[in-house]
Amino acid sequence: MSFRRRLLLIMLGVVIVAQLVTAVATLGAIRRDELIRGGRELAVGLDVTRQLLRERGRQLRDNVAILAADYGFRSAVATRDTATLASVLANHGERAGADMVILTDPRGSIMAGTHLAPGSALPFESLWQQAQQHGQAVGVVLQDGQPFQFVLLPVRAPNLIGWIGMGFVLDDSLAREIGQLTRLSVSFVVGTAAPQHGDEFVSGALAAGEGAGIGELRQGLARGRYLEQSRFEPGSAQLTRATLLVDGADGRVYTVVQRSRSELLAMFYNLGWQMLVIFLLTLVLIAVAVALCVRSMARPLVRLADAARRIGRGERLQDMPVRERGEVGLLARTLAGMQQDLDERERSLLHQTRHDQLTDLANRSCAQQDIEAAVHQGRPFTLLRLAISGFRHINDTFGYDMGDRVLVTLARRLRALPPPLRQAYRIGGDEFLLLLDVAQAEKVWLTGLLDELFRPIDPQGTPIRPTLSLGEVNFPAHGHDTWLLLRRAEIAMAVAHRTHCPHRRYEEGQDEQHQRQLKLVRDLQQAVTDHQLFMVYQPQTAAPTGCLTGFEALMRWQHPELGFIPPDEFISLAEQSGHMTLLSQWMIETVCRQLAEWNTQGHRLRVAINLSARDVVDPTLADRLEQVLLAHDVAADQLTLEVTESAIIQDPVMAVTVLERLRRAGVRIAIDDYGTGYSSLSQLRTLPVRELKIDKSFVLGLEEREEDRIIVRSTIELGHNLGLEVVAEGVETEAARQLLANLGCNYLQGYLISRPLPAQAVPGWIADGAVLERHP
């Protein structure tokens, strides 16, 4: 429910309740007052009625007194002749307007009467007593069911000759007369103790049918109601009060005064209607006032709500659309403040999303956007991607705090670089990117950059000289795509890193090479399972005799798309990508299976396989190897493991341990490519090797270069002196074979003897005349 409607309802509700309560209270009080007033009027009316009856009684008495004193009347009474008495009484009764005439003798015995037979006693005892005491009596009597106002007077001539009594019915005209004086409905009602037929006497308003329910009224009177106080009977339209005139054995005579309820409550009803009208008018007025008020209150709120919606949609409002003060004004000001806060927060968030928190340089996503924008602009630019070589080492050695300090310092330096630097970014943990507004970085600028960057960072007396590798790409020379440019910059950087050169510009083809390498790494696993890999075997022969002594197993990869992949390429990739274990395991499996096969064919051959640097430090290698040998029932001495010096150099202790285990397992170990790496003679001494393999680069230049001859000769001598056998590979000419044989080289391997052979060609090659040298 809207605020407006709620307020309207609440206000109307309060008004309605208040008005209703007021109305009920007021009307109730007025009604009570009216009823009390009515009751008072009835009481007064009854008093007046009694007074009027008394007055009428006096008048009647006077009238009767005059008649009683009439000479003719007295003469007639004095005759005591019944017929004369009756006629004179009737005549004089007529004169007085009486409804009942009675003449008694002085002792109260009826002489003549309208309602009583002659000779009977006067039945109105109390009147008689009163008359005896006061010489006259006036009162109300009940005779034949009719109420009479009765006057009893003596007839004197001049002595007492009788009593004349005249009764006057309490009739309609009397009731009407009193009613006109009191302005009430006046009735005279006769009620008996047990109402009989309902045709008892009634005169006045009730007889005229003004008040229905005379029966109920009689019953109420019989129970004594209406006498003490006026009251409404349920269902009756009259407020009623009564007084008892006569309470005799034959019945009771009541004067009943009534006031019509509608008349009595006319003012009450009138006021009720007026109040209803006022009430409705007030309601309408309040509704209009509240509606206007609420509208004036709600309108700025609606406008503010609209403003809030617009702010939410991102609009920024200069002015709030309300001029109100007070709470609404406060709300408007708050909204304006909120808008500012939002702006600031948004700016801060935007800054955070586009900037690196540590260095406050723009971040990677920002770099991407900027590059995209620059590409879109089409003006030539240059990207310089740079990374700190061995940053992890700095972290490990000096702690992350120092690492962060290095980054911050570098960032500061980058930011401070002179034009054409447009923007510097931090795009990774230790990687930065520079956007230059030139087609290609100038040498001078680059020199300045490198000088600046390579300055030692000396935060706490510990100077750190960061080594950086920079890769450069140029737009549009090296690509039109952000990702491409970034990747090529990375490739250039990697090349710089690899070549230990601080700066390299991307060169055409590097990316394709890179892509090829990625593909090869991706496909390597597939190659193992899909039998794209296979082994070839190059024979080794004894130098002096030319007899076959064994083979070197070489791995080959026939890629379904790229064709033959040189082993150097994919093996180094496998080493870098961590696939080497997979490859060497496959190689061991394959070679051992091959050996077993040859064994069953009767060729007990010795095969050398190459271990990678990763294999050399793998403690599980010996176990795995033994298992494979056991599984194929191949003797350990049929295997020679060739290890390069550089592989050992990386973790010499572990390498020695692993090789020692292998040696104990009975495997022969050879140092491959001897002379190319950082050869250490002391290490050579500690290694459990049996062979040295002179690198083919020395063997190939044996005939031309004296230096190579010296190296080969001294190596052979060194090997022999250490008790090792020496193998020369790359033997391609007879001259070389002769030389090596002369120098005392033990085994030869090379194209002169044979190219590497597929496994299935080996038995044939042996059969073609090779002599297997028997190893001791």
Place this chain on the structure above:
Amino acid sequence: MRASGKRPVPSLILLALLLLAAMPVAAAGVTVADAATGQPLANAVVALYPRAGHSSAPPPVRASIVQRRATFMPHVLVVPPGSRVSFPNRDTTRHQVYSFSPPLTFSLNLYLRETPPPVTFDRAGVEVLGCNIHDHMQAFIVISEAPFSAVTAADGRVALEVPAGPYRLRIWHPLLEDTHQQWWEGQLDADEQRRVALTLRASPPPRDEPSELARHFQQALQQGTAP
């Protein structure tokens, strides 16, 4: 006083008869009616006085007004001056007949069977009779000196055999006015038939039937005598 207007009646009648016989006689007819309703009026007294020559009143007569069922009968009586009227009571109740009228004031005390002596009315005029204890009883004695007079019957008519000639016509009715002493005056020829409409100005007469009270008395009496 009663004795003062006394004359030998037989000679007068004789004289009148002789006069009548000597003259040519015509029948004069008068019909009296109520001007307001057009209804014929009974109990109207029509008197004719000859305009020419000497005329004298008829000789006195004897008459009576009876009280029966509390009513005087006849209601209107016309007599010449000097006439004697008696008032016999034929009711069971007593009556007290009285009059305070100009011709003669008299009162007969309550009596039943013992009829008082007749009353002589010497002076002309209208005597209004009442009963002291029965207010509704009323009767009228018109003492007239007119040579010819009569009381209208229920059809309001009188026919008088009078000698020819013009006459002064006087008419009286109980309801003509409340003093009961004024006459309607007019002219009439002997052979004229005339209708006279009277404007009645008097109060309505008391009712005649027995009152409520009287009936009650009757009932009470019957109840008293029945056992």
